[in-house]
Amino acid sequence: MTTGKQEFLDGLRLVLPILVAPVSFSFITGATSVQKGLSAFEATLMSASVFAGGGQLLALEVWYEPQAWLLVMLAAISINVRFALQAASVQRKINHFTPLQRWLTIATLTDPAWGMSEVRHLSRQVTFWFISGITVPIYLIWVFGTLAGALLGNLIDDPARLGLDFGFVGIFIALAMPFWKRTGAVPVAVASGAVAIAAKLAGFAALYVFIGAMAGVAMAGLMAHRKAKRAHTP
């Protein structure tokens, strides 16, 4: 039986190498926010209450004065729809949490917290302290990084020039690795990847993640169905 402290340190150790992503991402979000006319306090408030990098940056893209806040909400929902899928998936692994722990985990779910919990679940039980070890540093960095970015303003004018926009893709690629060993992963990956590309090219701005993932899930369902049928026919 491992203690909460050990579990927290396990999560922390795993998340440490990728903290460079929230550091740079939050800084860019803060800088972009002040460019769009938000005050440093408003930018920090946004990061503390929304806590979702992709959604915040997309919302800032469609941020005009006076605020089209319905558009901003739609932007947040469309890119964050993946959280619903991730929450649905991870919550089966955290059934043993207390209701408060489960709510905290889901309400603050991030890509790394989700991805690392899924990977850890392949070998052992996921604990609340393990997830906290991932989420707490990310949250603190996210809030204070946004503040720093907002205060220091326009030091980074083009994130793409520094390749910072690619960091998030790199993290996802690395996170995806352990799943390739599972049987049936390739058809699922091909289906979700191909459909996501088609949806993005067809103009489904940020919904393409949701559409692609649904295609992958449908493929997995189809494969299970055919396997079951084969088992019934001698």
Added chain:
Amino acid sequence: MSVDVNTLLAIVGMALATYLTRIAGLWLLQLANVGGRARSAMDALPPAVLMAVIAPTVLATGLAETIAAAITIVAAFRLPLLVAVATGVASVVVLRQLIG
């Protein structure tokens, strides 16, 4: 310290919308508790979401991103997470300079 009411409303709206996307996952619980085919579909969720995020950026953005992603994948097989990600970021910067 200035707070604009419209801005505040927009921020509250975003926070609420994002909270709902996270919490909505709990409503998918009923789906998750079924066995057989639905179970296989739920198990496929993590790789499916990951691929749906990665594939368009990797394959439909530009040649520099595609090559950088290939480098990241190879690096991720051999190197620790941070080094693999850093390798990917460095290669995308270089490749964008070379290819445009």
